[in-house]
Amino acid sequence: MSFSLPDLPYAYDALAPYMSRETLEYHHDKHHLAYVNNGNNLLKGTEWEGKPLEDVVKGSFGKNAGLFNNAGQHYNHIHFWKWMKPGGGGDKIPGALEKKIVGDLGSVAKMKEDFVQAGVTQFGSGWCWLAVKDGKIAVMKTANGESPLVHGAQPILGCDVWEHSYYIDYRNRRPDYLKAFVDHLVNWEHVGEMFDKASK
Numbered sequence: 723m724s725f726s727l728p729d730l731p732y733a734y735d736a737l738a739p740y741m742s743r744e745t746l747e748y749h750h751d752k753h754h755l756a757y758v759n760n761g762n763n764l765l766k767g768t769e770w771e772g773k774p775l776e777d778v779v780k781g782s783f784g785k786n787a788g789l790f791n792n793a794g795q796h797y798n799h800i801h802f803w804k805w806m807k808p809g810g811g812g813d814k815i816p817g818a819l820e821k822k823i824v825g826d827l828g829s830v831a832k833m834k835e836d837f838v839q840a841g842v843t844q845f846g847s848g849w850c851w852l853a854v855k856d857g858k859i860a861v862m863k864t865a866n867g868e869s870p871l872v873h874g875a876q877p878i879l880g881c882d883v884w885e886h887s888y889y890i891d892y893r894n895r896r897p898d899y900l901k902a903f904v905d906h907l908v909n910w911e912h913v914g915e916m917f918d919k920a921s922k
């Protein structure tokens with residue numbers, strides 16, 4: 723199975739003003755497409771050709787840096803588009819997930835604060851995450867194309883803090899971008915679905 727670029731699950735201007743059409747056109751049509759094309763070229767002839775994406779990501783980590791970077795970013799971006807929706811964010815979190823967040827992290831407000839802080843303090847390019855690790859919800863941050871998948875955890879929410887994700891709309895104000903993501907963009911229903919799968 724080769725990699726292919728999924729369509730955005732909403733119109734290019736659906737996330738404005740928090741994420742503009744221009745950002746989504748560059749981010750999805752150019753950056754994500756480049757990971758797909760480079761990943762397909764680097765996958766050819768390797769032991770991971772034909773394997774499911776998660777297996778390619780986990781298998782190539784630490785073994786084939788070029789392939790890992792592109793496959794990892796392909797995985798991260800497939801989910802990133804689905805982790806946002808118009809009119810998202812806020813505190814409308816599915817019940818089972820909300821209960822788990824409160825139990826493991828103290829409160830929804832604390833989870834949001836820690837998530838934003840992880841993104842703000844990720845030095846250089848990378849991602850901040852909510853993940854299920856050892857049966858608990860954890861806030862994580864990773865560099866470049868890495869994700870909780872290669873650190874023994876299952877991601878359920880991630881925010882892209884590469885500059886290509888926010889520089890057009892927020893310039894250098896990464897904290898403002900992260901706050902807008904949490905307050906207005908997160909598709910908590912999709913996070914809840916990934917939590918349910920990760921908990922099985």
Ligand code: FE2
Nearest residue numbers: 753882884887
């Ligand atoms: Fe990105």
